[in-house]
Amino acid sequence: MATRKKSSPKPLKILFVSSEVEGLVKTGGLADVAKSLPAALIALGHDVRVAMPLYRKVAQGEQAEVLAETELHVETQPAPVAYKVKQLHTAGVPVYGIDAPQYFDRDELYAENNEAYPDNGERFAFFSAASLDLCEKVGFQPDIIHCNDWHAGLVPFLLRTRYADNEFFAKAKSVITIHNAVFKGEYNYDQFSLIPELIQRRYLQVEMNPSQVSMLKAGVAFADKVNAVSPNYASELLTHLGSHGMSEDFQHRADDLYGIVNGCDYGDWNPETDPYIKQHFKANKVSLARGKKACKRDLQQRVELPVVDVPVYGMVCRLTEQKGVQYLLPILRDFLRNQVQVVIVGSGDPKLADELRQVSAEFPDQFAFIEAYDNPLAHCVEAGSDFFMMPSQFEPCGLNQLYSLAYGTLPIVRGVGGLKDTVIDYDDTPQVATGFIFDAPTPEALLIKLQRSLLVYCQQPQEFKRLQQNAMACKFEWKEAAEQYLRMYSGDEPSVIEKVEAEKKLEADTQ
Numbered sequence: 001m002a003t004r005k006k007s008s009p010k011p012l013k014i015l016f017v018s019s020e021v022e023g024l025v026k027t028g029g030l031a032d033v034a035k036s037l038p039a040a041l042i043a044l045g046h047d048v049r050v051a052m053p054l055y056r057k058v059a060q061g062e063q064a065e066v067l068a069e070t071e072l073h074v075e076t077q078p079a080p081v082a083y084k085v086k087q088l089h090t091a092g093v094p095v096y097g098i099d100a101p102q103y104f105d106r107d108e109l110y111a112e113n114n115e116a117y118p119d120n121g122e123r124f125a126f127f128s129a130a131s132l133d134l135c136e137k138v139g140f141q142p143d144i145i146h147c148n149d150w151h152a153g154l155v156p157f158l159l160r161t162r163y164a165d166n167e168f169f170a171k172a173k174s175v176i177t178i179h180n181a182v183f184k185g186e187y188n189y190d191q192f193s194l195i196p197e198l199i200q201r202r203y204l205q206v207e208m209n210p211s212q213v214s215m216l217k218a219g220v221a222f223a224d225k226v227n228a229v230s231p232n233y234a235s236e237l238l239t240h241l242g243s244h245g246m247s248e249d250f251q252h253r254a255d256d257l258y259g260i261v262n263g264c265d266y267g268d269w270n271p272e273t274d275p276y277i278k279q280h281f282k283a284n285k286v287s288l289a290r291g292k293k294a295c296k297r298d299l300q301q302r303v304e305l306p307v308v309d310v311p312v313y314g315m316v317c318r319l320t321e322q323k324g325v326q327y328l329l330p331i332l333r334d335f336l337r338n339q340v341q342v343v344i345v346g347s348g349d350p351k352l353a354d355e356l357r358q359v360s361a362e363f364p365d366q367f368a369f370i371e372a373y374d375n376p377l378a379h380c381v382e383a384g385s386d387f388f389m390m391p392s393q394f395e396p397c398g399l400n401q402l403y404s405l406a407y408g409t410l411p412i413v414r415g416v417g418g419l420k421d422t423v424i425d426y427d428d429t430p431q432v433a434t435g436f437i438f439d440a441p442t443p444e445a446l447l448i449k450l451q452r453s454l455l456v457y458c459q460q461p462q463e464f465k466r467l468q469q470n471a472m473a474c475k476f477e478w479k480e481a482a483e484q485y486l487r488m489y490s491g492d493e494p495s496v497i498e499k500v501e502a503e504k505k506l507e508a509d510t511q
């Protein structure tokens with residue numbers, strides 16, 4: 001990719017490769033980005049198509065127009081893999097649904113009963129290979145192939161191997177965005193029969209050990225540019241502690257490593273228009289007070305808590321260690337000794353769910369645990385809570401704190417990854433603060449911040465309202481994120497290391 005040249009006004013053709021896309025199928029934040037970023041790039045005049053597996057869950061799949069009925073031929077394989085490309089759409093974004101029933105016609109995307117499908121390596125190796133295979137067949141010649149997470153990690157590898165001398169992709173450059181490097185896509189070599197290039201010549205930089213390959217490592221090693229979904233997470237990826245065991249991989253790519261904070265889709269997450277919430281509200285004091293009150297009452301009713309005037313602390317997440325439920329559980333009973341209510345909506349680890357269920361049985365009037373993946377309820381939690389908890393162990397960017405800010409629901413977050421880039425701590429900078437940050441990965445540190453926030457709510461109601469208004473004034477527009485991505489594609493965006501150096505220089509100059 002060119003460096004430091006002015007961005008060209010010529011519209012780019014971008015293939016965005018993602019395993020899920022909001023509006024079609026979603027299990028987490030990756031899907032939100034895979035809808036909103038392409039939509040923002042299209043709004044800036046670029047031609048973006050998304051490639052995604054056509055899972056059974058995608059309702060549009062049945063009726064969708066077939067663009068190609070074809071086969072993936074792999075040199076060493078006796079039989080080709082038949083697949084169709086179907087035309088899907090979400091929010092004005094064209095999506096190529098890769099329809100290969102043997103891989104994707106299953107009840108779930110990745111796992112059933114909390115157990116991953118045993119052939120996930122083969123499934124997503126196929127997805128990566130088919131995403132490139134389909135381009136010529138549907139007549140879309142991309143300038144940029146923008147891959148996301150491990151599921152698409154073999155795309156940059158294939159571009160540099162299988163397609164190295166292919167005229168069709170001669171000008172194509174690849175990018176991999178890291179939404180979560182804890183998932184590395186590690187599989188035994190025997191899952192990669194569709195990628196003989198991996199087997200014929202062993203590439204040490206993509207191996208976890210002599211018998212396993214990491215699809216994420218392949219993406220990081222072979223993409224032209226690598227970016228994380230916040231500058232702080234990108235810096236963490238360069239460290240031993242924050243890189244999930246991949247610091248050397250990221251250090252090798254340090255000159256091409258970027259950090260771009262996700263946007264918030266204000267079309268979906270806006271308290272003035274949200275169709276899921278009881279009463280719309282704006283940031284002005286009267287509207288905010290009335291709206292929050294009505295939404296709190298509605299939330300309490302929905303989750304069967306008493307309708308009383310106490311502060312409500314919400315949380316919506318996948319139940320995994322990443323989201324920090326393990327910091328909350330040991331202090332939850334202590335915190336519930338205060339006059340507060342806590343609402344958690346989440347699904348995932350059955351052990352964490354059991355423990356949360358037990359607390360809710362002990363505190364039926366104060367703690368509601370809804371074990372579900374429930375988007376309308378997630379909106380009601382954002383609107384009806386006073387505070388939103390994200391005590392994450394690590395957090396590449398985080399979207400729920402952005403939604404919380406938009407709804408005047410003060411985030412209480414751990415100062416890691418993108419949470420640190422997007423929330424301003426009350427104790428650190430009270431004037432411009434938008435929430436509360438704690439640093440130590442301990443239940444005690446979380447409890448101290450929860451109690452701190454409670455004191456502000458109870459003893460300084462005017463200050464609390466001011467913080468809510470600060471929060472609602474924050475904007476994380478996808479348009480700005482998309483412009484940064486375009487600068488990254490063209491070589492005009494400073495890398496994370498360049499940004500850190502520039503900040504250090506600025507600090508030194510101002511001292």
Ligand SMILES: Nc1ncnc2c1ncn2[C@@H]1O[C@H](COP(=O)(O)OP(=O)(O)O[C@H]2O[C@H](CO)[C@@H](O)[C@H](O)[C@H]2O)[C@@H](O)[C@H]1O
Nearest residue numbers: 028029030179317318346372373374375378396397398399
């Ligand atoms: N039980 C439930 N019911 C309803 N909705 C639920 C839900 N559980 C989660 N969600 C929704 O799923 C999304 C989660 O997004 P996050 O960014 O917080 O986390 P995730 O870890 O999935 O994403 C990864 O990718 C994103 C995108 O880059 C990064 O922001 C993030 O840090 C990284 O871990 C939100 O839209 C949230 O409302």
